[in-house]
Amino acid sequence: MTTSKRRSFREPSLLTKILLQLAAIGILITVLFPIIWVFSVSLSPLNLIRPDGLNLIPKDATFEAYLQVIDRPTGNPVSFLELAFNSMKIAGGTALASVSLGVLAAYPLSRLAFRGRTFIMLVILGVLMLPAVATLAPLFVTLNGIKLNLPILGAFNLRNSQLGVGIAIVSGSLPFAIWNLKGYLDTIPRELEEAAAVDGASQVRIFRSIVLPLALPAIAVTGFLGFISGWTEFYYSWMFLTQPRDFTLAMALSAMTGTYASAIPWPLVSAFSIMLTLPPAIVYLLSQRFITGGLAVGSVKG
Amino acid sequence: MSIFARVNRRSLTPYMFIAPAMIVMAIVTIYPLIFQFWMSFTNYGLANLRQGAPAPDWVGLENYVKILTSELSIPNYSFLRLFLYNIFWALSNVTIHIILGVAIALLLNHPGLKLKRLYRALYVLPVLIPPIVVATTWRNLFNQDSGAINMLLALVGQVFRIPPETFSIDWLRQVEDPISFIPLPLSYYAMLVANIWLGWPLNAVVATGALQAIPKDLYEAAEIDGAGKWASFKTITLTYLRPAMVPFAIYGFVVTFNLFSLAYFMSSGGPFGRTELLVTQAYRLVNERQLYAVGAAFAVVLFVILLTISLITNRISKATARYDDF
Numbered sequence: 001m002t003t004s005k006r007r008s009f010r011e012p013s014l015l016t017k018i019l020l021q022l023a024a025i026g027i028l029i030t031v032l033f034p035i036i037w038v039f040s041v042s043l044s045p046l047n048l049i050r051p052d053g054l055n056l057i058p059k060d061a062t063f064e065a066y067l068q069v070i071d072r073p074t075g076n077p078v079s080f081l082e083l084a085f086n087s088m089k090i091a092g093g094t095a096l097a098s099v100s101l102g103v104l105a106a107y108p109l110s111r112l113a114f115r116g117r118t119f120i121m122l123v124i125l126g127v128l129m130l131p132a133v134a135t136l137a138p139l140f141v142t143l144n145g146i147k148l149n150l151p152i153l154g155a156f157n158l159r160n161s162q163l164g165v166g167i168a169i170v171s172g173s174l175p176f177a178i179w180n181l182k183g184y185l186d187t188i189p190r191e192l193e194e195a196a197a198v199d200g201a202s203q204v205r206i207f208r209s210i211v212l213p214l215a216l217p218a219i220a221v222t223g224f225l226g227f228i229s230g231w232t233e234f235y236y237s238w239m240f241l242t243q244p245r246d247f248t249l250a251m252a253l254s255a256m257t258g259t260y261a262s263a264i265p266w267p268l269v270s271a272f273s274i275m276l277t278l279p280p281a282i283v284y285l286l287s288q289r290f291i292t293g294g295l296a297v298g299s300v301k302g
Numbered sequence: 303m304s305i306f307a308r309v310n311r312r313s314l315t316p317y318m319f320i321a322p323a324m325i326v327m328a329i330v331t332i333y334p335l336i337f338q339f340w341m342s343f344t345n346y347g348l349a350n351l352r353q354g355a356p357a358p359d360w361v362g363l364e365n366y367v368k369i370l371t372s373e374l375s376i377p378n379y380s381f382l383r384l385f386l387y388n389i390f391w392a393l394s395n396v397t398i399h400i401i402l403g404v405a406i407a408l409l410l411n412h413p414g415l416k417l418k419r420l421y422r423a424l425y426v427l428p429v430l431i432p433p434i435v436v437a438t439t440w441r442n443l444f445n446q447d448s449g450a451i452n453m454l455l456a457l458v459g460q461v462f463r464i465p466p467e468t469f470s471i472d473w474l475r476q477v478e479d480p481i482s483f484i485p486l487p488l489s490y491y492a493m494l495v496a497n498i499w500l501g502w503p504l505n506a507v508v509a510t511g512a513l514q515a516i517p518k519d520l521y522e523a524a525e526i527d528g529a530g531k532w533a534s535f536k537t538i539t540l541t542y543l544r545p546a547m548v549p550f551a552i553y554g555f556v557v558t559f560n561l562f563s564l565a566y567f568m569s570s571g572g573p574f575g576r577t578e579l580l581v582t583q584a585y586r587l588v589n590e591r592q593l594y595a596v597g598a599a600f601a602v603v604l605f606v607i608l609l610t611i612s613l614i615t616n617r618i619s620k621a622t623a624r625y626d627d628f
Binding site: 041147232 | 315316319320322323324326330331333334338346351409412413414417424425427428430432434435438439441443445447448450453454457560562567581584585588589594595597598601604605609612
């Protein structure tokens, strides 16, 4: 083994290369198989009972499952767009609320010294540990006791409303947003802010014109994560909402498969799954570059 | 401390910034948690729900006793079985995720592999799919009559002349355990497969990051010292992987421990509640059984369990945080 110094940097043999490639392709097949299967089933005729085999494009391929999903995916008289609009309202509203409140709270937690800071951090950390399911009972009972009468929306039970679902979601997403944004602010160099403070800028001014622009990538990421979890939120909406016009996408998908349903309309379910997955996946793929490209690098010149 | 921090010590500005979030959190997060704690000592049920209904009675520790001694009057409930299964579910998943994640990261890091970027991009696709869709898809794949897994097995079976009827397996509902001396239902194995598919890609991403941070000359030096491939893997690769993988393993453990979607949407906890997790049981108590007080007590028990787990894992991660101390 006297010539071994160079050995590990030698070109790998052709056989090694072929085996590596085969392994990578084998793994790729297992990753893609379920995804391709869903596409294939979604193209099957609606009255399909049993797929006639493992075909990429099924026999009698058709888009009727998609048309049915767009028109009326469940037994309720609600279209896909109405469901998507409900999910959008809940996801967008909760993401906006938790990110805007979160970034305001994250700033002093990351930058300013004040009484009670450690206590607040501990409380947030403790709350973060709880899964969303853990606050279901008290939120349900409490919100159920509140009847609201608002100018445009009229009278309603807060529990049986999208506003109530939004409030329940924020109870978990706000602590997460604060923690995530605080963690990001901790990594931004303070030189710019200190320079501004020396020049006499107020805290509010520093926050608005220095911290907020620098934190934009983190705000975008936190907002996106909040939106995604709201888009497919299930626990609260399934428990709280009873009127079909309020139903969300995740609720519809769950209703289609029904916990104990024996005859599940798989082509419909598959088409619905794809239409539910695509919007956030596309947004993620498009914004990936912007999010990582907009980091705070280079704002402090040495 | 910079001048910056000291100047503001007595100022009200920090409170101005933090107040909106704290007020909202106090109302929608902290108050429900306190209310939950109170509820857990009562018999709050459906009868106390409507407006003007009488307040629930104080029952002391009754809910807790019933939960821990499996005296709840709901079918297939056993706290000990639930708890042990939940721990085993998380441990078995995370172990496999890490081994696969590291192995595939090593493959992706091998100089002889072409198209690395393509593989890396495609391997993380499962992560982009919402959990409810993942669970529904795997329920479809493991379906007895129309699922792809049985069809795939029948196809492979043809080669060995096994009749296709053999593979009419009811993966998610079969009552008999597939391996007689291991008390786990078939649906556990099906869910394990689904969760491996979902879980290893992120582990591979983390491991790839850690692998790329290893200085190449360490391997050269090890080779000059006469270390074999296995020895340098153990002393260099694993040493550098540890600080990245241990925290991620802990994170993965907590996530898998509370993985609602598969147990709820894929197996529905079946057969006979044997793949139920603590979180899905908590959800069913409140949502299906309307036992609000019992659900509240169950959530408190869950909180104590998670707190204990995080205290233990904190010690583990502190003990293994540094790699420059050998």
